[in-house]
Amino acid sequence: MTDRSAPILNIHGLSKVFNLNGKPIHALKDVNLEIQKGEFICLIGASGCGKSTLLRIIGGFEDASSGVARLYHTPIEGPGPERGMVFQDYGLFPWLTVRQNIAFGPKQRGLPAAKLKELSDYYLDMVGLSKFADHFPGQLSGGMKQRVSIARVLANDCDVLLMDEPFGALDALTREVLQQELLNIWERTKLTVIFVTHAVEEAVLLADRVVVMTAGPGRIERDYRIPLDRPRHITAPEFNHVRQELTEMLTSHVSHAKAA
Numbered sequence: 001m002t003d004r005s006a007p008i009l010n011i012h013g014l015s016k017v018f019n020l021n022g023k024p025i026h027a028l029k030d031v032n033l034e035i036q037k038g039e040f041i042c043l044i045g046a047s048g049c050g051k052s053t054l055l056r057i058i059g060g061f062e063d064a065s066s067g068v069a070r071l072y073h074t075p076i077e078g079p080g081p082e083r084g085m086v087f088q089d090y091g092l093f094p095w096l097t098v099r100q101n102i103a104f105g106p107k108q109r110g111l112p113a114a115k116l117k118e119l120s121d122y123y124l125d126m127v128g129l130s131k132f133a134d135h136f137p138g139q140l141s142g143g144m145k146q147r148v149s150i151a152r153v154l155a156n157d158c159d160v161l162l163m164d165e166p167f168g169a170l171d172a173l174t175r176e177v178l179q180q181e182l183l184n185i186w187e188r189t190k191l192t193v194i195f196v197t198h199a200v201e202e203a204v205l206l207a208d209r210v211v212v213m214t215a216g217p218g219r220i221e222r223d224y225r226i227p228l229d230r231p232r233h234i235t236a237p238e239f240n241h242v243r244q245e246l247t248e249m250l251t252s253h254v255s256h257a258k259a260a
């Protein structure tokens, strides 16, 4: 039986070596991480430190070279409905309408038409796109496409939302709106979120814990709990203080890496 009081994710001694034309690329080395159900985790670090690789291993899209990632005690051996992935480039089906995109997973699982309608209505409303149900992705803005992508993952009833720089391609204003919407959804659904970002401010705004990674090979350098209550205000002095602290953590790793 599944023990729901255990950490939802347990990553132990995880390493990943890619083979690029016969040359080993050490993407991750001895990564250890425990994530509790309902936590919002941000993974942050310099380009190439293995954030996406770690997310893809948790998603089951990539195998570890050694070590193990467990979801509720069970080693992850492939993708599964408990984990939903949201990418920067949306990953929508352009030939399906917004509603059909959202209902795609449940339809594959054989849900009847009435249930599909009810489910898609619910998630269309949650992401504020009810009026756009019959539009195609090509007729939507980037922010709207990302809302569809989030709704599609939620409609699959996952426990863990894996997000790889989901707002990286959006303009600053849309990004702020979507960050707020994501927080509202997270509070409403109690999902566990693992969110990759390059942006310190985004991490301080969203995360319970920020996991700082360093490159060559990628490992966890710091696991930092954000000492701020919610809701957070980016103009507040204490927010700025935490942002500076995290920025210093990140830049000190970059300068140490250069000096080494």
Ligand SMILES: Nc1ncnc2c1ncn2[C@@H]1O[C@H](COP(=O)(O)OP(=O)(O)OP(=O)(O)O)[C@@H](O)[C@H]1O
Residues within 6 Å of the ligand: 018, 019, 020, 025, 026, 027, 045, 046, 047, 048, 049, 050, 051, 052, 053, 054, 218
């Ligand atoms: N399929 C692959 N084959 C070979 N090397 C790979 C592959 N995927 C990733 N890598 C290498 O593994 C390392 C980690 O890559 P990864 O994409 O996980 O980093 P990242 O921190 O997500 O980077 P970014 O922030 O730029 O997206 C990099 O050196 C990358 O070149």
